[in-house]
Structure formats: structure tokens, C-alpha cells
Amino acid sequence: MSYTIEGASGAWEVVIGLEVHAQVMSEAKLFSGAATEFGAEPNSQVSFVDAGFPGMLPVINGECVAQAVRTGLGLKAQVNLWSRFDRKNYFYADLPQGYQISQYQFPVIGRGEIQVELSDGSTKMIGITRLHLEQDAGKSLHDQHPSKSYIDLNRSGVALMEIVSEPDMRSPEEAGAYLTKLRQILRYLGTCDGNMEQGSLRADVNVSVRKPGEAFRTRCEVKNVNSIRFVMQAVEAEARRQIAVWEEGGEVVQETRLFDTGRGVTRSMRSKEDAHDYRYFPDPDLPPLVLQQDWVDQLKAALPELPDERRARYVGEYGLTPYDAHVLTLEKETAAFYEAVASGRDPKMAANWVTGDFFAGLNRHGEGIGESPVSAADLGALLDLIADNTLSGKLAKEVLEAMFETGKPPAAIVEERGLKQVTDTGAIEAVIDQVMDANAGKVAEYRAGKDKLFGFFVGQTMKAMQGKGNPALVNELLKKKLG
Amino acid sequence: MTAATDLTLAGARAALARRELSAVELTRAHLDAIAALNPRLNAFITVTPDQALAQAGAADAALARGDAGPLTGLPLAVKDLFCTAGTRTTAASRILGDFVPPYESTVTSQLLRDGAVFLGKANLDEFAMGSSNTSSAFGPVENPWKRQGEENTVLVPGGSSGGSAAAVAARLALGATATDTGGSIRQPAAFCGVAGIKPTYGRCSRFGIIAYASSLDQAGPVARTVEDCAILLNSMAGFDPRDSTSADLAVPDFAAACERGVKGLRIGIPREYRLDALPAEIAALWEQGMAWLQAEGATLAEISLPHTRYALPTYYIVAPAEASSNLARYDGVRFGLRKDGEDLKDLYERTRAAGFGEEVKRRILIGTYVLSAGYYDAYYVKAQQVRALIRQDFDRAWDQVDAILAPTTPTAAFGRDEKQDDPVAMYLNDVFTITANLAGLPGMSVPAGQDAKGLPLGLQILGRRFDEETVFAVGRAIERNAGFSALPALRAAA
Structure with missing residues (x-):
């Protein structure tokens, strides 16, 4: 209309x-x-x-x-x-x-x-x-x-x-x-x-x-x-x-x-x-x-990539949604930042982080991308920590917020705050055992067919691990133990 | 020995080189002549004796070191339209009465580079608008020549470079810079019995020259001989990146070109210049000029420049149009005269009413009118079309001839009180000279004879664009044959 x-x-x-x-x-x-x-x-x-x-x-x-x-x-x-x-x-x-x-x-x-x-x-x-x-x-x-x-x-x-x-x-x-x-x-x-x-x-x-x-x-x-x-x-x-x-x-x-x-x-x-x-x-x-x-x-040949072309490339090459591609190409600086983060990484994941938690963080801290306390390299490093299972998504959000506050690189924050994700299956199993012992009734209900309770066990396990448990491993081991 | 002020520029240069004369002596002789005659002639608006003597002292030192440039120690007058750093530059207007530029025009900076001594700033028509040098805010210039038996009649020196031509004729300077927008070098040169050349548009930089009509203005020299003009133009000319209309061409050796001779040259005689009203003695002089050139081996050909009769109206549209815009900057805000008013508009009106003379106001009004909405196409656009046709006339002529010979002016110098009431009659004085400006061609006036009352008359040589060399060769041949040796009544050491 x-x-x-x-x-x-x-x-x-x-x-x-x-x-x-x-x-x-x-x-x-x-x-x-x-x-x-x-x-x-x-x-x-x-x-x-x-x-x-x-x-x-x-x-x-x-x-x-x-x-x-x-x-x-x-x-x-x-x-x-x-x-x-x-x-x-x-x-x-x-x-x-x-x-x-x-x-x-x-x-x-x-x-x-x-x-x-x-x-x-x-x-x-x-x-x-x-x-x-x-x-x-x-x-x-x-x-x-x-x-x-x-x-x-x-x-x-x-x-x-x-x-x-x-x-x-x-x-x-x-x-x-x-x-x-x-x-x-x-x-x-x-x-x-x-x-x-x-x-x-x-x-x-x-x-x-x-x-x-x-x-x-x-x-x-x-x-x-x-x-x-x-x-x-x-x-x-x-x-x-x-x-x-x-x-x-x-x-x-x-x-x-x-x-x-x-x-x-x-x-x-x-x-x-x-x-x-x-x-x-x-x-x-x-x-x-x-x-x-x-x-x-000559001037034409040396022309930089324009927003329409860049947006098309993000959709075509990177597989981004048209909306994300639009948002990321609105400002030349944003696009450059995004490309630095995405370089050598999963472009969709990079787009999600840049348009999601990173933009939110910028807004919260009232900064433009030019003055961002978090550099593209550091955000990329954070993504790498997720990829190698050092951090869970949830932990990564915490680390990103700390990066906004301190301007420090993610590895330093993980180190300082002991936020490293637990991927030791033995350690996770020990926690799961405690949770199951403490909630024997719920275990019985689950085994009787109340599947919805699975989320409860995940939550309890993560809570006991202060959120540091690797979510995939926690899931996997819970399934195995709950049978 | 010849008085120092009677030397030609080339002669003075030779005398300095031989150390028969010092630059300080030469300069002092001219300053003395100025002191004696300028109160009457009013050829200079500003005289700079201290600077001239300092420059002459430096010139003597350079000569002693054997480090002389082409113009070292030669005293010149500078038309007060060229900005000179630290020296008041007025354009003969009240509106710039106290203006001291912090920069030097390209042309004068090149003369200084070559060692010239500047005696002062020569009078002109206000903003170079005029043919009689009567519109200067600093008073009119008197032509040093007198009609025989009329010693009390004051004649005009022509304009707008009247001060330059009068100073050179009266021996107050060896040569002078001038500018030519519609004849402002050639007409005063003819009226004052001296030589002057307007080179091709673009040959000399306009940077630092106060603009009258930018597409027509061109600097050139006035001197007592063709060779002296060539020597001066060699210093004045050349490409300047600060003027987008200046030509990126090498400057030929103009002085050498003077002696080329005219053998084999084809000389055009424009049919349309044979005006019914042309006085018989000017027509006769023109014929004489043709005969001289023919005798030296040139051939003559009648040519047609059919749009000649539209040149004057075309000029009086184009030049005022550009002037009305060029002179808008004289508004009392940043420099020059300021008459405070109640508000901005009032300040403009008071400043410009008080600052500009009648002729300048007239041309600003004409120019504003022809550029106005509703009139632009009928006047300015039409004038540009005619201008293209005039240029085309010449382009066709150059297929047939190598140079054109014509009178410089339709009359000899007239009395200061004559023609003043009728601007159109005054404008007619430029009828032979204006086409060269519209077409951008080089044109030179050479003193070639006298009228019955003993006043000098000039012949004009026009050439192809950037072919000043042929113009100099023909000019020198006319000069040699004419053997012009008459002297003005008012002159130094007379």
C-alpha cells in the first residue's frame, strides 16, 4: 500500500x-x-x-x-x-x-x-x-x-x-x-x-x-x-x-x-x-x-566495492540472510569490522555475533563502532574460543561483556575469571551423579516417560558447574546416564 | 652622447653592459624626468624612487659581477593594473585607492627576475575601461604630443594604457607594461607615437593583473621600438600554472624574429576596414605601409573579414558582462574603500557609489543587463555566437595570408574635451583593434607616420595565434621603412 x-x-x-x-x-x-x-x-x-x-x-x-x-x-x-x-x-x-x-x-x-x-x-x-x-x-x-x-x-x-x-x-x-x-x-x-x-x-x-x-x-x-x-x-x-x-x-x-x-x-x-x-x-x-x-x-577500475555489491556478496558467498547482509553493510566501518571477524571463521556465526551481542554491547556502552572497546581481532578470538570448546555460548556472552568493560582480550578474561568451559567427561559425570542422587524422584519420573524433565537435569547440572560445563557434553552424558 | 632618457631599451642595455652608464645614473635620469614632467602629464599614479634606486643599485652590483639578466638595470613603468607586492595598486579607481597587494603579478615578477627597475605605477582608465585615459580617479593623463599651432590644446594619450604610452613617449621610462582588452595597448601606442604589442591571448599570465574582461584581457609591452617590445615580451610571456587560460607553450626568441624580414610573406588587407569615414591621411599611410612591405618582397592580398561590423557591439556585450561579474568583489567587505551603511545592502551601495567612476558604473550596468534573465540569450549568447564567427573570419583569412596590415585607429589623438559626451563615438575608436581581442590574436601598433598637424599615426599588424614572430618581423619592416623620428612636444631633456 x-x-x-x-x-x-x-x-x-x-x-x-x-x-x-x-x-x-x-x-x-x-x-x-x-x-x-x-x-x-x-x-x-x-x-x-x-x-x-x-x-x-x-x-x-x-x-x-x-x-x-x-x-x-x-x-x-x-x-x-x-x-x-x-x-x-x-x-x-x-x-x-x-x-x-x-x-x-x-x-x-x-x-x-x-x-x-x-x-x-x-x-x-x-x-x-x-x-x-x-x-x-x-x-x-x-x-x-x-x-x-x-x-x-x-x-x-x-x-x-x-x-x-x-x-x-x-x-x-x-x-x-x-x-x-x-x-x-x-x-x-x-x-x-x-x-x-x-x-x-x-x-x-x-x-x-x-x-x-x-x-x-x-x-x-x-x-x-x-x-x-x-x-x-x-x-x-x-x-x-x-x-x-x-x-x-x-x-x-x-x-x-x-x-x-x-x-x-x-x-x-x-x-x-x-x-x-x-x-x-x-x-x-x-x-x-x-x-x-x-x-x-582507471578511476572506475580502482573503485571500492559498493554497498549493493557487498550485500549481494554476503548473501551469495557467506550465506547470510538479506537482513543481516543489509545491517552489516549499512556502514562501511561495520562491514570492515564484520569481515575482519569473519575472516577464516564461520561467516554466519560471525554475523550472528556481530549483529547480536556485539551490537547490543555497543549500544549498552553508548559507543560507535569506531570507538568500540572490543576490536574485531578480539571478537574473532572469542569466536575461536567457542569453536574449540573452551567457552560455551553462554560463557562467551559473559566474556564479551567483560571485554566491553575492560577492553581486554578474551583469553585474558577467561584466564582471570576461571571461566574456562569444563570438557572433562569424568568431572561432568561426577556432577551428574550428584544431581541424580539428590533428585532420585525426578529420575524415576523421567525414566517413567516424563521427557520434559530432561531440561531440569541440564539446568541443575550447569548450575552445579557454575555454567562452565560444555553444553553438548552435558547433554550427551545426561542422556547416557538417565538412560 | 645621447641623453640617457633618449636611449632605446636595447641601447641602454648595451650602454650598461659596456659600463658607459650605471643603472643608478640611468634610473636617476628617468626619476628626474618624472619629477619634472609628471606633475603635468600625470602619467604615473605612484612613483617609487627609493625602490627604483635600490633596484638600480642591485643592478649595478649584478652588472659588476657579470651576472646581469636580460633587463638588468632597465627602468620601466608598470601599468597600475598589475599587482606589485608592497606597492599600492589602484586600477586608477577610488575603490582600490589604498590597496597594497601582498603579492606580485606573474608578469611583473618575471620582469623583476630578469633585473628590471620599476619606476612606479602608470596611470590608466579606471579598471582599464576607456580609450582616452580620462576616467582615472587620479586625474587624466596628458598626451605629450601637440597639434602644430595648438600648443594649448590638451590631447588624450589614448587608453586604457595611456599612462604607459605617455610615459614611454615623453621619455619618463624606457618601456612599460600595459594590458589590452579592446585596443588598450595599441591605441595609446598609436596616439603617443610608440610601439606596443598585445600578444596572443594566453601568452602572458593574467595572474595578479586586476581583471576587466577575463576572456579578452592580455598583457603586453609598450616601448619606443619594435625590438624593445620584443625584448620586454620575452620576459613577460610564458606559461603560468596559476592562470588556467595561460598557454603551456615555449616562448620563442621574439627579438631574433624582428630581423627575419618579410620576403615571401603574404599580407592581408581586410576589405571591411576601408571605412568611408577613414581620414585620407590614414588611408594614405595604410597604402604606404602596403607599398613598403611589397617593396621588401611581401605579397598583398585583399581579404574579407565579413563580421567585422559586428565586432564593436559584440565587444560591448562580452566585455561589460564579464566586468560586471569581475568587479563584484569590490564590495567594501575585505579590502579597499568602505563606506559603512545601515545594513549590508546599504554598505554595498554606498561603497560602490563612492568607489566607482561613471564609465565603470556604466559598464557594470550594461553587463548586468545583458546577463539578466530574459536578456541573456538575446545579448550574451548571441554575442558569443558572433564572436565565434569573427574568429572564423580570421581562421579563413589565415589560409590565404600570414599577417594582416591595417590602421591602428581611425583618427589621431583627439582633444581631451572632444568626444567626451558621446560614449558610442568614443567606443568607435576601438573599431580596428577590438577584433584581435575577440579572436585572441596578437596585434601590434608601430608608429608609421604623422597627420597634417604632426600627430603620430600607427599601423597595426595582426598575426595568427601564437605567431607573434611574424608580427614582429612585419612590424620591424614597417618601422625600418617609416623611419619615424618625430618627437613629442613634452619630453625629458627637451
Whole structure:
């Protein structure tokens, strides 16, 4: 059942397109050699080019172009061997040149597509219209002085990829899934760190509503939404606002809006009438960007494995469930961690431990996988201790928790706490004998056919062994002795 | 002995090499001439005597060590559009009135590398926009030449490199850097009786040159002889990775090319340049130029450049469009003039209203208009199409000829009070020079004769892209035949 919003006049369909600005991972800016590190002292990463000084000229940074092409390849998109930079002219205090260098008419990357996974297990293809390179502006700080604004030009000239989707999404969930998947691909490719809190990934959300089967109605753009959750909220809030406008007999006007995250509503930023006339024209300081097919082919050959391919491999090669494969490939770091654990071990068992107790432990300790106190090597070692019967599954869980608490390797914890599993059949038999002696009545009942009591004997035996008995051996020996 | 200020650049170099003259003496002679004449000519916005003498002292030391570069000890003027580290660079605009760049333009850094002495910064039309050097915020430049019998009429030196041309003509410098966007080297050279070349677009780096119209701007030298221009261009030219439009080509020996001769060269005479309104003496000089070249073994061929008549309107769309964007950075926020306002918009309006002169404002308005939504296709896109046709005209011509000969300007220098009310009449002055910028071709003006009132007239040589060598060879042949020896009324040691 497709997503609709029920209004007074019936069901409304929501149409969503996203424009995502992704900061290119690169040592230097798009047209200058200045550094791009986040959080540096204000105006400490600014060249004369970035500050728009007289006589300064832009020179394209080849690595930024390579990153855009890698991203295009990752989006299965057309790479345009000929593209061009244009100037987008407007005045603002944090725009030193008085124009932004962007690609308006001829972007470096053309049509592509992304497959998104939805919660009901289905997938959907979302079209990519284009990807182009452009410069970021600086930052105006209005809260540092009662009557003045401060300008930080560190970000001025930093390379951005603007990735524009087709209006193919029809629900907040699809918008969220698209952004999640796009972010995942960028992070796999290493072309954008995807950090929405630091602003290296920002989304402009285009929303319109219509009655099912209708042509598109007027859309509004919600600018600069900086988390996936807010994107989903903004879609719904904006759709509901538009439905109310239409149903009250009004007309939605094309405009730019902002999402008020505190109140969960969008509000008008500027109308179409106030829109800038950007006076785009080709930047005469930059010749057209001409790429060689050989170079593009080399980048393609060196592309890392992408999430879809990795997921397929986990299902095909490792025999994981599609769900586990999905969860393990969501983050590049998780997949790398999983592969380190699974290497040379049973991949399914590794997947169960990573997605089960390990994730639970991370959650409990409030850590991300990057800061995990348990390394992949140590988790692998823990699995080895299970495989060689040193630890039972139950004991292994205890050891893992201790690993989270202390950061120590499993062998050390087993040693310290004497948690080693008992596999000595003589020792186990001795305990079983005691248990049977103490519960002679239950033994008789069992032998009379009350099979359910078997679990009772396992429990009693394990309890007497403080859980250290090898479960398989305990089972086997109990069966033998109980006859 | 010839006065030091009357030496050619090549002659001065030889005299320094022979130690007949020290670089300090040569520089001091020019500084004295500037002190005497600049208050009247206003060819310099900024004079840097201390720096010049220090550089000259260093040059003498280098000469003594036998470690001289191609330009060691030779005093030059630098058009105040080239950023010079530590020396105020104004673009002749109030908006940059106090701007001291912390960096050096590539062209001037190469001149310094080769040992040149910088006397100061030459006046120009504000942001290089103009053909008369009357739009400078630092006052107009006076042409050192006088019409016979009209000694009190002030003539313009041409523009925008009017200060450079006037300084060289009046012997205030041996040579000067200049820039040419629509004729800004060649037209003032013609008006001031000196030589000047705009090389091929991409031959000299634009890094550190304050931009007017980026796709047209190109640096070049002004000097008193063709050979001097060649020597200067050899230092100024060359690939620069900091300018994406600079050409990654080796720089030929331009000075050697001057003496190649024109035997066997095919010289094109564009039919469309024979304007009805062309004064008879300019038409006659043009004929004379053809005869000289023919006599030296060149052949003449009439060629057609059919889109010539669209060049002027095309230029006045493309150049202002680029300028309107290039000049957006002068906003009072980071450097230069600032007039505080009630809010950001007010600050912009006050700063730019106070900082820019009338001609600059006019071109920013034209440029903003032609790039506006709804007008872009009709103006800017159309102009780019015409520009491609103009380039194509020349491409076809090069199948037939090796160089083109034409007048540099349709008139000799005019009076400061003439043509000022009608910007279009002023723009017409660039009719012969603008096509070379639109097509990116090298073009040179060589002083070749005088009008009836004794004012200098120039002939222009255009060549193929990156074939400055042929341009120099033809220019030198014209120069040799013309034997131009007239002197301006206002000059050093006169």
C-alpha cells in the first residue's frame, strides 16, 4: 500500500525530490591550495583566491574532479567528458568574489540511479538527475557582536558536489531511505564523510502534493535540512501544510522555506518574486573541463566495492540472510569490522555475533563502532574460543561483556575469571551423579516417560558447574546416564 | 652622447653592459624626468624612487659581477593594473585607492627576475575601461604630443594604457607594461607615437593583473621600438600554472624574429576596414605601409573579414558582462574603500557609489543587463555566437595570408574635451583593434607616420595565434621603412 496523507477531500500523494550538497573529501579547496580541515581557527584556511583578492585566479583541483567522477560512477551515472564551470552572481558578505563558481548548464555527471531499501523489504529505484561541482561560500556569524557580523572564510572555496534527484520519492520513508543510501554510497566511496552535524552533507527538500493520478502541482523547497530524521519530518510537515492550503481553497506558491526543527513546521524564507537573478554565464577564467575516457576507466577500475555489491556478496558467498547482509553493510566501518571477524571463521556465526551481542554491547556502552572497546581481532578470538570448546555460548556472552568493560582480550578474561568451559567427561559425570542422587524422584519420573524433565537435569547440572560445563557434553552424558 | 632618457631599451642595455652608464645614473635620469614632467602629464599614479634606486643599485652590483639578466638595470613603468607586492595598486579607481597587494603579478615578477627597475605605477582608465585615459580617479593623463599651432590644446594619450604610452613617449621610462582588452595597448601606442604589442591571448599570465574582461584581457609591452617590445615580451610571456587560460607553450626568441624580414610573406588587407569615414591621411599611410612591405618582397592580398561590423557591439556585450561579474568583489567587505551603511545592502551601495567612476558604473550596468534573465540569450549568447564567427573570419583569412596590415585607429589623438559626451563615438575608436581581442590574436601598433598637424599615426599588424614572430618581423619592416623620428612636444631633456 503506497503512502498517502488523508485530507478532508480524500487521499493526497506526496512528491519529493532532493538536492544534496556533499562536501568533497579533499586536502585542498576546489580552486585554491588552501586546506579544508573542519573546525580550524576562523579565517586560518583562506588563500587570496578564496578571499576574492584583485587579480587572483581559480585553478581547478584535479582530486576534487576525480572525487566527483568516482561519485558519479558509484551512482551508475553518465560521466560527461566535457563539462563547464559557470558563475552564479549574487552579493553576500560571505561570498568574496561576488559569484559562486558552479556548473549550471553542463554538469560533470549526468543521469544515474540509486536503489533504496524500504522497511517492508522492498526496494525502489530513485533517479539521479545530475551531479555538479561547485564552491562553498564562507560563513556569516551574526551572534558574536551586538551590531556587527563576523565572516569566516575557511569554508569559502571548499568543493561541494550538488547531487540532484528526480522527483521520484513518494513518502517520508523513501526520502529518508534515499538520503541514507546516498550517504552510505558516498562514505563507501570515500568522496564525502557524510557528516551531517558538521554540515558536510546538507539537503534541500523539494515537496509537492497531488491527488493520485494527477500531474505535479507547485512545489516548495525546504532549504538546508541537516539530518535524515529532519528530512523525513520536514517532508511530512510541508506536505500537510500544502494539503491544508489546497483544501482551504488556496494555492501553494513556489517559494523557499526553512524547517523549524523545534516546532516541527516549515516557514517561508523567500518567495519566487524575491528570488535572485543569478546571471549565470560561463566562467571566463576556466577553460571547459575535459576528461579523458582512459582516466575515467582507471578511476572506475580502482573503485571500492559498493554497498549493493557487498550485500549481494554476503548473501551469495557467506550465506547470510538479506537482513543481516543489509545491517552489516549499512556502514562501511561495520562491514570492515564484520569481515575482519569473519575472516577464516564461520561467516554466519560471525554475523550472528556481530549483529547480536556485539551490537547490543555497543549500544549498552553508548559507543560507535569506531570507538568500540572490543576490536574485531578480539571478537574473532572469542569466536575461536567457542569453536574449540573452551567457552560455551553462554560463557562467551559473559566474556564479551567483560571485554566491553575492560577492553581486554578474551583469553585474558577467561584466564582471570576461571571461566574456562569444563570438557572433562569424568568431572561432568561426577556432577551428574550428584544431581541424580539428590533428585532420585525426578529420575524415576523421567525414566517413567516424563521427557520434559530432561531440561531440569541440564539446568541443575550447569548450575552445579557454575555454567562452565560444555553444553553438548552435558547433554550427551545426561542422556547416557538417565538412560 | 645621447641623453640617457633618449636611449632605446636595447641601447641602454648595451650602454650598461659596456659600463658607459650605471643603472643608478640611468634610473636617476628617468626619476628626474618624472619629477619634472609628471606633475603635468600625470602619467604615473605612484612613483617609487627609493625602490627604483635600490633596484638600480642591485643592478649595478649584478652588472659588476657579470651576472646581469636580460633587463638588468632597465627602468620601466608598470601599468597600475598589475599587482606589485608592497606597492599600492589602484586600477586608477577610488575603490582600490589604498590597496597594497601582498603579492606580485606573474608578469611583473618575471620582469623583476630578469633585473628590471620599476619606476612606479602608470596611470590608466579606471579598471582599464576607456580609450582616452580620462576616467582615472587620479586625474587624466596628458598626451605629450601637440597639434602644430595648438600648443594649448590638451590631447588624450589614448587608453586604457595611456599612462604607459605617455610615459614611454615623453621619455619618463624606457618601456612599460600595459594590458589590452579592446585596443588598450595599441591605441595609446598609436596616439603617443610608440610601439606596443598585445600578444596572443594566453601568452602572458593574467595572474595578479586586476581583471576587466577575463576572456579578452592580455598583457603586453609598450616601448619606443619594435625590438624593445620584443625584448620586454620575452620576459613577460610564458606559461603560468596559476592562470588556467595561460598557454603551456615555449616562448620563442621574439627579438631574433624582428630581423627575419618579410620576403615571401603574404599580407592581408581586410576589405571591411576601408571605412568611408577613414581620414585620407590614414588611408594614405595604410597604402604606404602596403607599398613598403611589397617593396621588401611581401605579397598583398585583399581579404574579407565579413563580421567585422559586428565586432564593436559584440565587444560591448562580452566585455561589460564579464566586468560586471569581475568587479563584484569590490564590495567594501575585505579590502579597499568602505563606506559603512545601515545594513549590508546599504554598505554595498554606498561603497560602490563612492568607489566607482561613471564609465565603470556604466559598464557594470550594461553587463548586468545583458546577463539578466530574459536578456541573456538575446545579448550574451548571441554575442558569443558572433564572436565565434569573427574568429572564423580570421581562421579563413589565415589560409590565404600570414599577417594582416591595417590602421591602428581611425583618427589621431583627439582633444581631451572632444568626444567626451558621446560614449558610442568614443567606443568607435576601438573599431580596428577590438577584433584581435575577440579572436585572441596578437596585434601590434608601430608608429608609421604623422597627420597634417604632426600627430603620430600607427599601423597595426595582426598575426595568427601564437605567431607573434611574424608580427614582429612585419612590424620591424614597417618601422625600418617609416623611419619615424618625430618627437613629442613634452619630453625629458627637451
